Amino acid sequence: MSQQVITTLLSDKSAEIYDPAVPTMIDVSHVTMDFNSASQQLNSLKEYFIAAAKRELMFKRFRALDDISLTVQKGDVFGILGTNGSGKSTLLKIVSGVLDPTEGIVAINGNIAPLIELGAGFDYELTARENIYLNGALLGYPKPFIDEHFDAIVDFAEIRPFLDMPLKNYSSGMVSRIAFAIATIIVPEILIVDEVLSVGDFMFQQKCEKRIQKLIHEHGTTVLIVSHSSDQIERLCNKAIWIEKGHVRMVGTAREVSQAYQALGGHEGSPEAERKIFEYVANDTPPLLDISETVAGADHYDTNAAVVGKMQATEHFSKVIIAWGESLSAQMAALSLAGNIGGIVLLTDRDHLPHATLTMLAAIGPQQVWYLAPPNADNQVLSSLRAAIPRSSSVETIDYESIDDLTAKISILAGKVTGGLTPQECERTFAVVTGEALGSASATFAPLIARGCPYFAITKEELIGRTLEHISESGIERVVILGQGSLLTAFAEKAAGDGLQVTHLEDKRCDEDNDAALRWLAEFADAGNKSAGLYLCAREGVVDALSVAPLAASDNGLMLMVDHNDMESMGRAVDIIEQYPTPIDRITYLGSDVCFNNIDKMIIGRAVGRRNG
Amino acid sequence: MSEHTQTGLKRDWFTIKSLVSRDFKLKYRRSVLGVAWSVLNPLLMMCVLTAVFSTFFRFQIEYYPFYLILGNTLFALAMDAADSAMYSIIDSESLIKKIRVNKIIFPIEKVLFQLVNFITSLIAIVIVMIFLQIPPTFNLVLLPLLLAYVTIFSLGLGLALSALAVFFRDVLHIWSVVRMAWMYATPLFYPTDILPEWMMTFEAFNPLYHFVTYFRDIALWGNTPGLGENLICLAFAVVTFAVGFIIFRKTQNKFILYV
Numbered sequence: 001m002s003q004q005v006i007t008t009l010l011s012d013k014s015a016e017i018y019d020p021a022v023p024t025m026i027d028v029s030h031v032t033m034d035f036n037s038a039s040q041q042l043n044s045l046k047e048y049f050i051a052a053a054k055r056e057l058m059f060k061r062f063r064a065l066d067d068i069s070l071t072v073q074k075g076d077v078f079g080i081l082g083t084n085g086s087g088k089s090t091l092l093k094i095v096s097g098v099l100d101p102t103e104g105i106v107a108i109n110g111n112i113a114p115l116i117e118l119g120a121g122f123d124y125e126l127t128a129r130e131n132i133y134l135n136g137a138l139l140g141y142p143k144p145f146i147d148e149h150f151d152a153i154v155d156f157a158e159i160r161p162f163l164d165m166p167l168k169n170y171s172s173g174m175v176s177r178i179a180f181a182i183a184t185i186i187v188p189e190i191l192i193v194d195e196v197l198s199v200g201d202f203m204f205q206q207k208c209e210k211r212i213q214k215l216i217h218e219h220g221t222t223v224l225i226v227s228h229s230s231d232q233i234e235r236l237c238n239k240a241i242w243i244e245k246g247h248v249r250m251v252g253t254a255r256e257v258s259q260a261y262q263a264l265g266g267h268e269g270s271p272e273a274e275r276k277i278f279e280y281v282a283n284d285t286p287p288l289l290d291i292s293e294t295v296a297g298a299d300h301y302d303t304n305a306a307v308v309g310k311m312q313a314t315e316h317f318s319k320v321i322i323a324w325g326e327s328l329s330a331q332m333a334a335l336s337l338a339g340n341i342g343g344i345v346l347l348t349d350r351d352h353l354p355h356a357t358l359t360m361l362a363a364i365g366p367q368q369v370w371y372l373a374p375p376n377a378d379n380q381v382l383s384s385l386r387a388a389i390p391r392s393s394s395v396e397t398i399d400y401e402s403i404d405d406l407t408a409k410i411s412i413l414a415g416k417v418t419g420g421l422t423p424q425e426c427e428r429t430f431a432v433v434t435g436e437a438l439g440s441a442s443a444t445f446a447p448l449i450a451r452g453c454p455y456f457a458i459t460k461e462e463l464i465g466r467t468l469e470h471i472s473e474s475g476i477e478r479v480v481i482l483g484q485g486s487l488l489t490a491f492a493e494k495a496a497g498d499g500l501q502v503t504h505l506e507d508k509r510c511d512e513d514n515d516a517a518l519r520w521l522a523e524f525a526d527a528g529n530k531s532a533g534l535y536l537c538a539r540e541g542v543v544d545a546l547s548v549a550p551l552a553a554s555d556n557g558l559m560l561m562v563d564h565n566d567m568e569s570m571g572r573a574v575d576i577i578e579q580y581p582t583p584i585d586r587i588t589y590l591g592s593d594v595c596f597n598n599i600d601k602m603i604i605g606r607a608v609g610r611r612n613g
Numbered sequence: 614m615s616e617h618t619q620t621g622l623k624r625d626w627f628t629i630k631s632l633v634s635r636d637f638k639l640k641y642r643r644s645v646l647g648v649a650w651s652v653l654n655p656l657l658m659m660c661v662l663t664a665v666f667s668t669f670f671r672f673q674i675e676y677y678p679f680y681l682i683l684g685n686t687l688f689a690l691a692m693d694a695a696d697s698a699m700y701s702i703i704d705s706e707s708l709i710k711k712i713r714v715n716k717i718i719f720p721i722e723k724v725l726f727q728l729v730n731f732i733t734s735l736i737a738i739v740i741v742m743i744f745l746q747i748p749p750t751f752n753l754v755l756l757p758l759l760l761a762y763v764t765i766f767s768l769g770l771g772l773a774l775s776a777l778a779v780f781f782r783d784v785l786h787i788w789s790v791v792r793m794a795w796m797y798a799t800p801l802f803y804p805t806d807i808l809p810e811w812m813m814t815f816e817a818f819n820p821l822y823h824f825v826t827y828f829r830d831i832a833l834w835g836n837t838p839g840l841g842e843n844l845i846c847l848a849f850a851v852v853t854f855a856v857g858f859i860i861f862r863k864t865q866n867k868f869i870l871y872v
Contacts, residue, residue, distance in 0.1 A: 121712060133631055
């Protein structure tokens, strides 16, 4: 269930952005638009009379806009932002005179060229040439004017060879090119643009934008533009409004509105979390971009190799573990082994050794390699592995049928290699258990695993007993179970029955899971308190968290998983950062812009700035 | 106002012209005979009706085929105009919802398009006149006046129907029945003298009866319609137009919510 959309006013700076010296072009004053949703279905007399008898005619009212006011001045490029169904297009229709508002007044000062849904009025049976005249006529151009500009339209739309072909044979991109060319051939005083720039290919979008820029800069055209893309609004506009479900949420400069929209628009969460995040967006403390770093490879093999490369610069690794990159739990198991034996993890595909891994292997030149061969792996992986490392090095292949099998084997192996002694003795007293999937708290635990904490995966019921045997043989007292499912619940019960202390963190929401994980770590592992590095992993990027975990482990860093579309998660992350006991001197974002965009980085950076004081 | 856009009548007139030309192009696109159908169609219809009615009813009407084609084409003009005007608003939904445009141009355009069609079918009438050797008279100069009456009348009817059809789609269905009843109630293929007395009283209030008779007067019987007859036709046209126009004007702002 999605939560109630927040529609309260966040900030209204319309008085600040208003310049009394500049004439007003569009004045929307307290406009309310009601649609009678019942009346839309009443298309027959019978229905009408039934509804009239039931007195339902005016009751099912849908309020598309609620008391919207807006002042657009000459030369403004005014952006309208909002999620789908927020009333943006209704507002544009009212401004362009297509719709009459239920209440309120719209005053327009100048002629309007509406670019609302390009191609309205095209007849697909007619040729492009005929359509240019027809559409021009509908837009109110006289014939001589169209004659005069016919060539310019055709050239802009790049359709000259197809002029006498019926429009139905055109691609939709070509159709929108023609429509845009016709609509912008005049120099209007007010241009109204409704998402038109989202049609067509990239080249065409650029061309349209250029044309609009030209109208703005050379002719001083006032523009009202609707877009989903806050980037576009920030790039094109000087002022903006954000409306949500017909209510004004924010009015201000395009920059501040689009930033707030990017951080909050369409995201779920409580008003409190939203306030908190908005405070960071609206604030102008420096976002500490100089201590931020983004780790993003072309794919996760690449990211993993990049992190290993980074670590190898300061520390030499003679032991390498090759794990299957498609399986999170296999990677987690490898991480645990690496932490135990002081090695490093590289990833492989099932049927070939990725290039990034090969390069890294050659750079390290390891003496010992453990290859955790995934079920049905191609032999080629092993042969290219041997070719990539020095002749004298040893390669031990560990075949496994299931991930339970692997984690059990690794736990024995870890004991063998280190002779029962572990680098960090305290971390041997507890183990982390997951199912096939890793919960959202696993990012927080990943550095711990990378320091050698035993890890077990449960995927089959009959293996619960065996895994528990291993756990008790290793002298482990506490078990943290991450994730949910009946297998894990059964395991939790059995483990508790065996006298182990069990903590089960079910995969709920990023914010709650982070909280629970941090509480556990603070209580039992004493981890993260001395850290200076902050690692942020996106909900969709657990795999990168596992790759970066050794780096975070080496500087005792704090790793958090953040769902940037969830304001609760962002808000909680900001809280954790603010209350962090030691100053943070590095922020590392895992994943590309898709995971953390500039606004997310700005919010986190400012939170760190506030923490550091 | 920028010099490139125009407002008011001039703009609307160009839009109407463009739409009529669209309709005209689309009507005959990809037919081998093209516009010739506008002439052929009434001729063929006339042949069928003549064959049917002169076999079954044996009406004693001089130049029966010509009598038929005059009544049929004029009636078709009035009804097709009202009919296509009725659908014009509903069919222009996408335009009305997206472009600020004077909505009345849609019914006007449809009526004018039917008028253009009618004028092409006049060729068929001329052909029949030549074939039957009916001498033209000076009364034919009154034809434009008649067409003005019929056009204004149909426009009024079309405006009312188009507005009502937006709110109640039932109108579309009711209208097809009314149209058929009207066709039988108007002496198109039978002579007036077979009508009973009370029916003749009714015909006095049937605008189509007056228009069709007017047409036959000037084209077939060589009568010059008197001032009284002209005033009756004018009154029908003006009153119908006024009623239709008022209905349309009162409701047009709500169209967008219902189309």
